[in-house]
Amino acid sequence: MKETLPPSSPKVTIGTAAFIGIALPLALYLSGALTILGIEKFHYVLAGGKRFATFPNIASHLGISLSYLALVLLHVVWFLGTPASAYSYPKFSSLLQRAGLFLVLAFVAYPLGNDIYLYLHSGLMNLSTINPFIIQAGAFTSELSPFVDWKQTSTYGPISQRLFTAAAVLVTLHPVLAIYGFKVFCLLAHILNGWLVWKILPSNIRGKVAIAYLLAPVLLMEQVGSAHVDVFVSTSILLTALCLFKGLYSRAFLPIWGGFLTKTIPVIWLPLLLCFLVRKRRWVNLLLGFLASIAIAISLWKTVLPNLAAWSSLLNPGVVGQYQSSLPALLRAGLETFKALALAAPSPAAQKYWLLQFSRYLLVGFAAFYAWVVLQIFRRSAYSAMTLLEDMGWVALVLMLYATSWLMPWYVSILYAIAAVLPSAWLFGLTVLMFGVSSSAMYWLVGDAGLQSLVAIGLPTFTMLAGAWILRGEREPGTGEELRVEG
Numbered sequence: 001m002k003e004t005l006p007p008s009s010p011k012v013t014i015g016t017a018a019f020i021g022i023a024l025p026l027a028l029y030l031s032g033a034l035t036i037l038g039i040e041k042f043h044y045v046l047a048g049g050k051r052f053a054t055f056p057n058i059a060s061h062l063g064i065s066l067s068y069l070a071l072v073l074l075h076v077v078w079f080l081g082t083p084a085s086a087y088s089y090p091k092f093s094s095l096l097q098r099a100g101l102f103l104v105l106a107f108v109a110y111p112l113g114n115d116i117y118l119y120l121h122s123g124l125m126n127l128s129t130i131n132p133f134i135i136q137a138g139a140f141t142s143e144l145s146p147f148v149d150w151k152q153t154s155t156y157g158p159i160s161q162r163l164f165t166a167a168a169v170l171v172t173l174h175p176v177l178a179i180y181g182f183k184v185f186c187l188l189a190h191i192l193n194g195w196l197v198w199k200i201l202p203s204n205i206r207g208k209v210a211i212a213y214l215l216a217p218v219l220l221m222e223q224v225g226s227a228h229v230d231v232f233v234s235t236s237i238l239l240t241a242l243c244l245f246k247g248l249y250s251r252a253f254l255p256i257w258g259g260f261l262t263k264t265i266p267v268i269w270l271p272l273l274l275c276f277l278v279r280k281r282r283w284v285n286l287l288l289g290f291l292a293s294i295a296i297a298i299s300l301w302k303t304v305l306p307n308l309a310a311w312s313s314l315l316n317p318g319v320v321g322q323y324q325s326s327l328p329a330l331l332r333a334g335l336e337t338f339k340a341l342a343l344a345a346p347s348p349a350a351q352k353y354w355l356l357q358f359s360r361y362l363l364v365g366f367a368a369f370y371a372w373v374v375l376q377i378f379r380r381s382a383y384s385a386m387t388l389l390e391d392m393g394w395v396a397l398v399l400m401l402y403a404t405s406w407l408m409p410w411y412v413s414i415l416y417a418i419a420a421v422l423p424s425a426w427l428f429g430l431t432v433l434m435f436g437v438s439s440s441a442m443y444w445l446v447g448d449a450g451l452q453s454l455v456a457i458g459l460p461t462f463t464m465l466a467g468a469w470i471l472r473g474e475r476e477p478g479t480g481e482e483l484r485v486e487g
Contacts, residue, residue, distance in 0.1 A: 016086070019078045023071060024101070030067045031105040033060065034225065038110025042176065045146050053149075054112065054446060064112070065443035071217040072440040076433050079212050087208035092198050095207060096191065099214040106220035107187050111179065112443075116227050117147035120178050122154050123168025126161055133310040144175060153313040157261035158304050160229050182227055189231045190214070190224050196238035197420045200245060205423055213420045218436040222410035230410055232262045234417040237392075240269075241421045244385035249273075249282055253289035257296050264314045265414070268370070268399065269392045275377045276388045319406035321352070324449075325442055325456040327362060328355050328405045333450030359405045366403035370395055390425045393418035397431065401457055409439040427467045435460035 037060055045051050055061035089095040096103075122132045124142045138151025154161070167182035191214070198210035213219065223231035236259030243252035252273060259266030270293070277286040305311050323329035335351055346354060373391050377383055393415060400411050412435045419429040438459040445452040 016078075016082070019074060023074055026067045026071050026074075027102055027105050030064060030071070030221075031109040031225075033064050033067075034109040034112055037064070038112070039176070042110075042147075051114075051146065051149075053114070054443065061446070062444075065441075065446075068217065068221055069437075069440050069444055072437055075212070075215065075217050076437060079208075079433070082208070084205045084208040087211055088204075089198075089207040089211070092195050092210070095198065095211050095214070096194070099194075099211055102215055102220060103187065103191070103224070106224040107180075107183055109221075109225040111183075111226040112221075113226055114147055114149050116179055116182065117144045117175075118150055119156070119160075119164045119182060119227075119229070120144055120168045120171060120175065121148050122156070122161060123164035123166070124171060126165040127168055131304060131310070132161065133305055133313045134307075143171070150318055152318040153310070155314055155316040155318075156229060156263060157314060158300065159258060159261040160232065160263065161304070163229075163232075179227070183224065186224050186227045186231050189235050190219060193231070193234050193238055193417060196235070196242060197417075200238070200242055200421045201423065209420055209423065213416065216416055216436070218410075218413055218440060219416060221440070222413045226410065228410045228413070229263055230413045233259045233266060233414045235259075236262065236266060237414060237417040238421065241389055241418070244389060245421075247385075249277055249280075249285040250288040250292070253292050257293065261300075264316070265396060265399075268395055271374065272377070272388060272392055272395070275374050276383070276385075279377050279383055316406075321356065323355065323359075323405050325407040325409075325453050326405050327402060327453070327457065328359050329449050330453040330457070331355065331358055333453065337450070362403045362405075366399055369398055386422060386424070389418060390422055390428055393422070393425070393428055393432075397428070397435065397460075401435070401460060407456060409442045412436050412439045427464065427471055430467050431460050431464045434463040 037056070041052070041056070055064070089098075118137065121137055121140070121142055121144045124144065125132045125135065125137070125140050128140070130140055132154035134153065136151055136153050137148055156164070163182065163185050167178050167185070170178035170181045194210050194214040197213045198206045200206075201209055219231075219234075222228050223234065236255040239255035239258070240252050243249070243255065253270070256266050256269050256273065260270075273289070274286065277283075277289070305314075323332055332351070332355055335346065335354075373395055377388075377391070380387070396418075397415055400407060400415075404411070412432065415432045415435065419425070419432040422428065438456045441455050441459075442452055445455060
């Protein structure tokens with residue numbers, strides 16, 4: 001019998017080499033600039049200097065933001081312009097070797113924001129047996145207190161707290177060492193996520209999509225470079241997808257709960273999963289998932305979340321009345337423009353009231369959209385696990401774009417995990433890619449709240465509307481056969 005040889009590793013084409021030739025210098029600069037800025041900022045604030053949110057001067061602002069935006073745009077052009085057949089990797093290890101240098105650069109890059117200090121501060125609270133869901137961060141003093149922006153109780157769940165605590169052990173040696181200790185977790189989780197994408201997708205497309213996922217600048221910047229916990233939410237999404245595509249519906253509850261215990265947003269997917277099981281009449285799976293959920297909730301109530309205030313901490317009450325890259329922020333910018341032009345404008349108290357009311361109406365609108373999605377679960381002639389996962393993606397995307405008053409550049413990163421394993425969901429995938437572009441542009445547009453909000457919301461919205469018009473008449477995504485999971 002003739003032996004079948006494994007496919008050879010993909011060759012580097014002239015086009016790919018050209019993209020690497022542009023991307024690598026930009027990545028080297030970005031990693032170096034972030035590291036220099038981060039270390040200087042650490043010592044500056046530690047010495048009593050005034051804390052700044054992102055950039056200390058125009059040079060670092062333009063250099064970092066434009067190089068990052070250029071990398072994101074380059075990645076989109078490369079991904080949309082190269083065939084999947086050019087990236088047929090026989091093993092994940094060979095794919096990982098190709099991405100290795102960019103992964104190292106992302107790991108070396110110092111976190112751009114201040115969230116990492118809040119993570120470690122919470123870890124120090126845990127080490128001191130102080131519950132961060134009950135005691136506010138501002139009520140606890142540590143050597144990282146000068147770097148902590150948010151003085152409220154923690155918005156990050158118990159799984160995140162365990163990781164914060166493990167990294168915070170290194171603070172006694174040096175805070176910077178603790179930061180890179182936490183980044184080890186983020187890097188390993190990102191590599192795991194790339195492997196899960198590679199594992200889930202069919203062999204004819206998984207090579208390209210997996211390496212595109214590993215090298216996505218939004219993920220390298222936000223989940224590895226800046227070490228946001230969203231990387232672990234992405235892990236929960238991909239594990240959920242794996243369970244759904246394999247028909248392990250009861251087990252799918254566990255990664256969703258794991259995501260929620262990392263960061264709150266996955267909680268919005270639990271009702272969709274419940275309705276999916278009702279639609280499929282998988283009563284045993286439904287009962288097992290329901291009982292597991294009750295058991296998890298009770299164990300949390302008996303331990304780290306002993307009262308309603310602790311649970312509500314996970315909803316991030318500190319951002320109520322604050323607006324960033326959102327429709328309320330766009331409205332506020334418009335009202336301030338009226339005021340600057342000496343036109344009739346509401347008083348500060350009236351403006352605050354209008355914005356709060358507008359934010360509530362947006363949440364009501366999201367609730368209506370969510371109810372419509374739930375209704376479609378029962379009304380569609382066919383409804384598969386792929387459709388469910390796509391609906392999970394859409395409800396998260398709509399929540400972020402239109403109902404979230406406080407939108408940060410890294411929120412979009414979790415949507416990449418859903419788009420990566422739904423290659424047939426073209427409209428969702430394109431919208432996510434453009435959402436990634438608009439999110440990366442937030443750093444460049446910082447300081448102009450109106451334009452920042454317009455771009456952050458406008459670009460993905462235009463893509464969604466234009467894409468829906470172009471793709472009209474196409475087969476409804478997600479109603480075909482289940483995605484075949486390799487292995």
